[in-house]
Amino acid sequence: MTNNLSDYKDLKILIIDNDSTNSNFVEQLLKNEGYQKIKSVLNVREAPQTYLDYNPDLVLLDLEIPHEHCLAIFEQLQAINTKSILPTILMMEADDTHCKCEALNLGIQHVIEKPINHNILLATIRNMLRLTDSYNKTQSLLSSHMQKTEEKLIESLLLSIKLLGQETERHIQRVSEIVYILAMGLNIDEASARSYAKASQLHDIGKTHIPAEILKKPTRLDVDEWTIMKQHTLLGEQILNSFQGQTIHIASIIARTHHENWDGTGYPCRLSKNRIHIAGRLPAIADVFDALLMKRPYKDAWKLETAIDYIKTESGKKFDPAIVNVFVNQLEKIIALYN
Template sequence: MLINISKKDSNIRVLLGTLLVALGSHSLWYLLIPAGLMLIHTGLTSKCPITHLLHQETQEAKEHLFVNFLPRYNPQPVFIFKSDSQLAFSNKPAKKLFPEVEKFQDLVRTDIQPIINQELIQRSKLTLNNGCVYSLVIRGSIQLDGIVVYGADITEIVALNQEIIETQKEIVYAMGEIGETRSKETGDHVRRVAEYSELLALLNGINKDEAELIKLASPMHDIGKVGIPDAVLKKPGKLDKDEFKIMKTHAEIGFNLLNHSSRPVLKTAAVIAYQHHEKWDGSGYPQQLTGENIHIYGRITAVADVFDALGSARVYKEAWPLDKILELFKQQRGVHFDPKLVDLLLENLPLFLTIREKYPN
């Protein structure tokens, strides 16, 4: 049974019990002795079955129990919720930071019962109106028949993390643009390819984190072009057989540039750089992979890259009209491109066009 009497109540019970025992042993009211002993017992153990049966565990008693488990002057918010979701206790920082919280669902939109029954430990993140971010550790307890929530201010950590991600993105785009400007692409090409790739990944059922990784990595698909001589890269006309052979090495050069890193973004970028010119029917390069042997990252970026390159004007060519681009994708479905990805592109075309409008050349 839960400790259900506060320290103050316990002391009163011990005192009262002792008085009853003393009174009982000096008079004819012998029955007072067992009653007194019982009171002393409940006082010493801080457990009273009658209070428990009457469900009269007071808030004070709960504070007494749980505050004992906390550092006395804990500067972080702490809450205790009963199994009916109502707030049973909150410390001063909790009251100050979250004055509107009255039940568990005001804090986290989760069903409370499974957390208690399975004594789960869950984490959640909460952003306040003032921009502060709190990490909440939620612990269910059968003994307590409730939930304890410990908060921690992680605003600075989140900001630092965001800073790292933003820096990474900028470097990645800059690297991607180096590859593209070496060839004849324009700056926004890599941004559009990034967004098309993320969208295709999500539509294809890839989870959010992995899709974000593909988005970050895909701008570097042509980074290997830094290793292609100007004579080939900037040749105005069509490449001859030998020149095209040199041009094709950009896939492997890119792979070798990126593959040494153990960072997930660069590992992903290495796969994309290596495989974005492979074709579904095996007629691509550099490894002539076929079908699903081509990594999904490579297949996704292939669709995104070609969709964008055709739709953009270059010094040497006009932008293709949309119906001509779609015609090509229908023709190349299962030839150049993964048929499923082409279907996703065609079925969700408005979403792709929104991205195109977002980054006009």
Template sequence: MTSRAEPSVVVVTRRQDPAVLTRIFAPAFPTVALGGAAEARAALADQSPDLVLIEDEAGLDGPALIRDLKQRPHLGATSIMLIAGDDAEESRRRGLEAGATDVIVPPLDGVDLQIRGRNLVALARAQARATAHGRDMARQIEAAAADSRDREREIIHRLMLAAEFRDDQAGDHLTRVAACVIAIADGLGLSEAEANDIALASTMHDIGKIGVADSILRKPGPLSDAERTEMMQHALRGYQMLNGSPSRLLRMAAEIALTHHERWDGTGYPQGLKGEAIPLAGRITAVADVFDALISARPYKQGWPLDRARRFLEEQSGSHFDPACVAAFLSRWDEIVGLVEERPVGWAA
């Protein structure tokens, strides 16, 4: 609905006495008359009346003016009425094609014109209210979506804290893995939003280790077959912990937890998936996770030098890892080196 500081009805006519038309609406609505198309274009550049009445006559191309006004976003709810010119049928057709809300064919009936105008004003105001309501709803939906995203991130952050509680090295490992995931995703041409989502979800890839006994998780030597089997259960347990959530990010995290130990050649676990049957987020995380595990010192091993870890990825491309993910990782090698230098992992250079 327009502000009362603006006219509700604008009459565009070249008549010497525009009051012939304006007095039809003036008793009910603030009404002004404009003397031609140029004056109308200027006046309506910053005004949003409820109704514009245009008289299609010599020297005032009504349909052309209508087309111009319909292109102005702030006039989206404004009703436009055209009074047809001398060639009534042609003027009517052109007016409707240009987007007129209604076309009046002379001779004019003041009462009929007043009723139609009043209805068009009501229509414009209803459309304005609907548009405003739509904007309010959009803002509310966006606010709810933002709140949901914040809650998703809070949940993931708290789960990260739980993982760190079990393993005080987990925090830096997860941060480096997430950064490597972003580098790989960027190298693959994924959007920034997609890369950030996979990176955030990847921080949950080892959440299932919460259920692994400390005697296995912190064992300083090689695991027995039984212990290795138990350790491998963390992929399925992580999936079970995260799956079924209404959160899209947690569902992606569940997918990553389940598939980040699958191998491109089908020899991984827990499902033995092969090639592109492994979800892309799992394939990306696998490269990032293994790389950081190789360069990180553990109770049972020294960290590898960066060049050795790089060679391993190259050698395992096409068997352990998706070749495209390895290529994307290596295409961002300088960034990876900078990341490791920022967050040292105790690797033996």
């Protein structure tokens, strides 16, 4: 053979076989070829959870049970598979043409008939792994390209917000930093915390479609003007929903929900408690706290202690109590942003 399975030793194989003799033989066959990442499951009921935990690149399915049950197991794996394909090789009796057609129609890529020719099995596995490896690398490149494209899009959208004023630029940066501190304080994983922080910079993107005379009005807004101003949440969601990307999607949720209140008195949808996405609950506090400390045409900047007391007072009313607790515990880091 020109290629050896060791060329793909970083890829993982899951063997689902309720016959331990067969399973051990195939596993040893692969190890002899240099492949190292192999896992076997004998109890078919454990197959779905094992698949989720192991996240294999290739599945070898060989079950001494009626073919309809065997195919049902494959369908269970398909239902929980998060990848666009589920590379699978089915080993079955040679005289069951109906089962072979069913298997191929379901999406099983290769069917090998018994008695198994070891060279054919190894060659088929090698070809499947080569394709899987190529697919994974292509997906990785595509994901990297999409991420770079999304980052450029976010930069462009941020530029449109920053045109609203220099203080707006500083505001969105501080909101982003506070969101990150709060997310980490809630023990949200690092990647999600950074994603929420990045997305929160676009929380007021809808204000780019609000008339300037309302945005820059030196006195408090009247009822009609306030009705228009509140539309920036829905406008922001509409703007962001016209684009694609994981961070953009989170930003659209934030744009719509960052003015919802924990007690259901907010806008635009009067959502309450956990019906408000955590991505919206985090910047809700950050946005208000920073806005209180800013001088506006219609108000003076609040003193730091007064702004902190306000956040505490609104726990369970305007804000998620759990996030307020984190806010209080992380005050030293938050206050440092203003030094």
